[in-house]
Amino acid sequence: SQTIHQWPATLVQPVGSPLSLECTVEGTSNPNLYWYRQAAGRGLQLLFYSVGIGQISSEVPQNLSASRPQDRQFILSSKKLLLSDSGFYLCAWSRQTGGYTFGSGTRLTVV
Amino acid sequence: AQSVTQPDIHITVSEGASLELRCNYSYGATPYLFWYVQSPGQGLQLLLKYFSGDTLVQGIKGFEAEFKRSQSSFNLRKPSVHWSDAAEYFCAVAASGGSYIPTFGRGTSLIVHP
Numbered sequence: 001s002q003t004i005h006q007w008p009a010t011l012v013q014p015v016g017s018p019l020s021l022e023c024t025v026e027g028t029s030n031p032n033l034y035w036y037r038q039a040a041g042r043g044l045q046l047l048f049y050s051v052g053i054g055q056i057s058s059e060v061p062q063n064l065s066a067s068r069p070q071d072r073q074f075i076l077s078s079k080k081l082l083l084s085d086s087g088f089y090l091c092a093w094s095r096q097t098g099g100y101t102f103g104s105g106t107r108l109t110v111v
Numbered sequence: 112a113q114s115v116t117q118p119d120i121h122i123t124v125s126e127g128a129s130l131e132l133r134c135n136y137s138y139g140a141t142p143y144l145f146w147y148v149q150s151p152g153q154g155l156q157l158l159l160k161y162f163s164g165d166t167l168v169q170g171i172k173g174f175e176a177e178f179k180r181s182q183s184s185f186n187l188r189k190p191s192v193h194w195s196d197a198a199e200y201f202c203a204v205a206a207s208g209g210s211y212i213p214t215f216g217r218g219t220s221l222i223v224h225p
Contacts, residue, residue: 006154034212043201043217044155090154099145100213102154 002027006091006103013110019064019078021106023091026072031093033074034100035066038088050074086110113138115204117216124192125224132187132219134176134202143205144185145213146176150198158200161185162207172196197223 006023013019025031035047046059048066056066063082067075074091091103114137124130136142143162147155159170166178176187185202199220203213 044215046212049212092155094211099157099160100147100155101157102147104154105152107152 004103010107021076023074025093034092036090113204115216121220123222130189134185136204145203147201
């Protein structure tokens with residue numbers, strides 16, 4: 001069966017520090033991969049999605065970036081975190097249809 | 112582009128009572144529709160989905176949803192709520208002829224009183 005792993009579960013980082021969140025999928029090949037951010041009291045905002053290695057689409061311009069170095073690995077990064085980057089980050093994978101499977105999320109607090 | 116509205120931010124029900132969470136969408140053709148549930152501090156779990164066919168969809172945990180094209184709605188229902196159903200519920204719509212990337216509603220928080 002397919003599983004998705006996301007880490008770390010929680011992270012506290014100072015303003016201006018770098019960020020790297022990792023997501024990996026097991027049990028499937030060539031998945032579509034996604035990064036979402038969920039701010040308190042709000043819905044899910046799609047940040048990036050990828051349909052293949054090295055293929056990244058950005059939905060929201062900001063100081064975050066994403067990379068897909070391997071088929072089942074998706075990384076969310078920042079060179080310098082802002083206070084506004086605080087939130088709950090969710091990785092997800094899907095086939096073209098069939099709904100998404102989400103990771104357990106990373107709670108990021110920028111202080 | 113598609114959009115989805117969940118008009119209720121919070122819903123409070125008593126344990127054992129019936130539940131209906133509202134979801135309205137905007138899309139020019141027949142959409143793909145989803146309901147997800149999120150427990151505090153956790154990721155989202157798919158409850159059910161509609162792609163085509165029977166407009167009444169059965170999901171996990173005793174939930175069902177009905178697609179009503181005339182009302183552009185996909186409301187989630189459960190006949191008897193359990194305390195463990197307290198969570199955030201998200202409706203999502205995806206374009207059936209596009210990239211299939213869902214757009215999520217802002218969510219409805221379900222509170223269950225004993």
